[in-house]
Amino acid sequence: MSGFAAATTHRGVRNIRLPTTLLSxxxxxxxxxxxxxxxxxxxxxxxFTAPFAVVNDFDLxxxxxxRHLTSGMAEAVKVALIRDKDFFEWVERNAIPLREHKSTQLHxxxxxxxxxxxxxxxxxxxPFESGCSRPLDFGHWAAHKLESLTSYRVHHGEAVAIGMAIDSQYSAEIGLLSRHELLRALSLIEGLGLRTWHTALERVGVGGRLDILQGLExxxxxxxxKLTLTLLKGIGQGVETDTVRTQIVIRALGLLKKRHSSRCAST
Ligand SMILES: [Zn+2]
Known part of the structure; x- marks a missing residue:
């Protein structure tokens, strides 16, 4: 809000950001x-206005x-999944201290x-998101919808974790992502203490359609x-697609639910 105020006052005054959450x-x-x-x-x-500076003060x-520390980690997993395999593997190696919110690893x-x-x-x-900036929206079509379906009781990072699980599962269902890499992605999300499923994903609206699918439109x-989604063709490799098959999204949702139920049964 202050960024918007700064960007429009006198056609733009300098704005310095001090993000106070892990996610931001x-x-x-x-x-x-x-x-x-x-x-x-x-x-x-x-x-679209770049800040003059961003000051990340870890003391904040x-x-x-x-809960905020855990949910904030989802966006870091997102950039690792679509951009940087080495970073993904670093998160995998440090999943336990990260889950315990050890400050060295969090920083x-x-x-x-x-x-x-x-x-x-x-x-x-x-930087203005008409083309190559879009991949940073990985997992976000479902995340935005899940947040609104739950009246924002599910926090953004938590919803992004579930959204990434859906898009990773979808990537595997169309043969883009290997089963092994899908399992690594899902296991890491869960290993950090985030969820890959929520009951709101099953909510059905008029005509018997799943409400979450409205998120695509x-x-x-x-x-x-055009609808463009980012999928995974490997760990650290996001790719864009403009073909989304609803039936496969529904299948991916079903498989994630099954995974969730079997994990619950085994714990
Ligand atoms: Zn986000």
């Missing part, structure tokens, strides 16, 4: 988007509830995630033009 230090705080909600739509009014994390996670974001924004030549509206 690792992800959101580094973006070029500002915005406020309007007309019942999240971030409906806003601008000390006051965060544990390193933020540093690595923030630097990948920064590289992406600075070097892809398109809403996402298309959000990006404008």
């Amino acid at each position: 230090q690792a992800d959101g705080g580094l973006g070029v988007k500002t915005g406020v909600n309007g007309f019942g739509v999240k971030n409906f009014i806003g601008t 994390l000390a006051s965060l509830p544990s 390193e996670l933020i540093r690595k995630s923030a630097s990948i974001h920064l590289q992406h924004i600075a070097l892809c030549g398109d 809403e996402f298309q509206e959000h990006i404008g033009g």
